[in-house]
Amino acid sequence: MATARPPLHVLIAAPRGFCAGVDRAIQIVELALERFGAPVYVRHEIVHNRFVVDRLRSLGAVFVDELDEVPDDRPVVFSAHGVPKSVPEAAAGRSLNYLDATCPLVSKVHRQAERLIAEGRHILFIGHAGHPEVIGTFGQVPPGSMTLVETVEDVADLALPDGNLAFLTQTTLSVDDTAAVVTALQARFPTIKAPKSEDICYATSNRQAAVKAIAPRCERMLVIGAPNSSNSLRLAEVAQRMGVPAKLIERATDIDWDWVGTPASLGVTAGASAPELLVREVLDALAARFAVTEEIADHRPENMVFKLPRELVA
Known part of the structure; x- marks a missing residue:
């Protein structure tokens, strides 16, 4: 006789996952592959997520550390994190076809x-x-x-x-x-000049606020994101500072079930570079072990969209 699965209420933070800057950067690589064919070179990880990088690699993207690894006849994309001025200057000096995916x-x-x-x-x-x-x-x-x-x-x-x-x-x-x-x-420094508006991006602020909104109702929290993703690490920190044990995982296979235990409630969120299908993968893994009820706790809807480079949409 099968053992009954323990009940688990899962609070899914919203907003979570991809932000407009990440979505734009990934689209730039995908459109460059469509426009120019493979390979398209990308200087550094386009965004900090192994799943995203591996998928783009399977489509023909080649990730390199430095510009001198890019052949003269192939396009190169700069990552969403931004690059020093010297990088596009060096690309222009070699007459490379480059696309800047820096988040606006x-x-x-x-x-x-x-x-x-x-x-x-x-x-x-x-x-x-x-x-x-x-x-x-x-x-x-x-x-x-x-x-x-x-x-x-x-x-x-x-x-x-x-x-x-x-x-x-x-x-x-x-x-x-x-x-x-x-x-x-x-x-x-009383006379220090402050920026006119908040530099911390809307997506980072919104995702942290969404974690704060659900944390009081959670016994544990899983944060889906890469270990080198700054915004994902901050989400785990936010939960922990509110007294909620939190774990950063890259995907469902990283879940430490002994750590999860048998809580009555658990929060799930994702950093700005983590695709929604990884969230669904984690929810499915939880549902295989628990009798899950899902609640999407929509804190602040987002509708931000950034324009793509003209050379890719013309």
């Missing part, structure tokens, strides 16, 4: 950085060292004109005079952590 919200930060430097300001950039978006943003301005700030503690160590300072932020940060760093910067 990241490009907005790049333009802000250029304007602030033109005003004669030094920029304090809130972000994570080594992240591709940080590398790309630092590459928009002259060396030495921007300083990285990662934590509130870093603010106390800054040896800069007040006056002619400004701050910008990486788009995929923790909303709460960033607010604390900004507060510390403004206390230390």
Whole structure:
């Protein structure tokens, strides 16, 4: 006689998964493959998700670390995280056919950085060292004109005079952590210039808010996303800070069933680079072990769409 499956109420965060910038970047690679045929080269992972990268690779995308790995006669796509100015300059110097899939919200930060430097300001950039978006943003301005700030503690160590300072932020940060760093910067440097609008992107903010909305009703939370995805890591942190044990997984096969245990309720969300089919895969895996009831907790509907490059839609 089959053992009855224990009941489990699954709260599915919304919004979750793909944001407009990720969707646009993936479409750029797909359309480039249609337009130019395989192979199409991509500098770095187009987005931080192994499943997405592997699927595009199966269609004919070739992922490389540096531009010198791209043949002269093939197109190359720059990732959604943005690249230093030196990269498109080098591509143009070789007459490469290149397509820039940088998220428009990241490009907005790049333009802000250029304007602030033109005003004669030094920029304090809130972000994570080594992240591709940080590398790309630092590459928009002259060396030495921007300083990285990662934590509130870093603010106390800054040896800069007040006056002619400004701050910008990486788009995929923790909303709460960033607010604390900004507060510390403004206390230390009262005349520091703030950006006109929030640099943390709408998708990052919305996904963190959606986790906060369901966390009080969850005993555990699964976050679907890559370990190198900043926005996915932040989602797990948000849940944990609210007292909800959370695990970051790439897909259903990564679920640690001993860790899951037999909770009465469990939350599921996905980072901005994780496709919805991976969410469905996790829900199906849960349904195979539990008598699942699903609830989509729609926190804030999204309808953002970014335009594709003209050369791919003409």
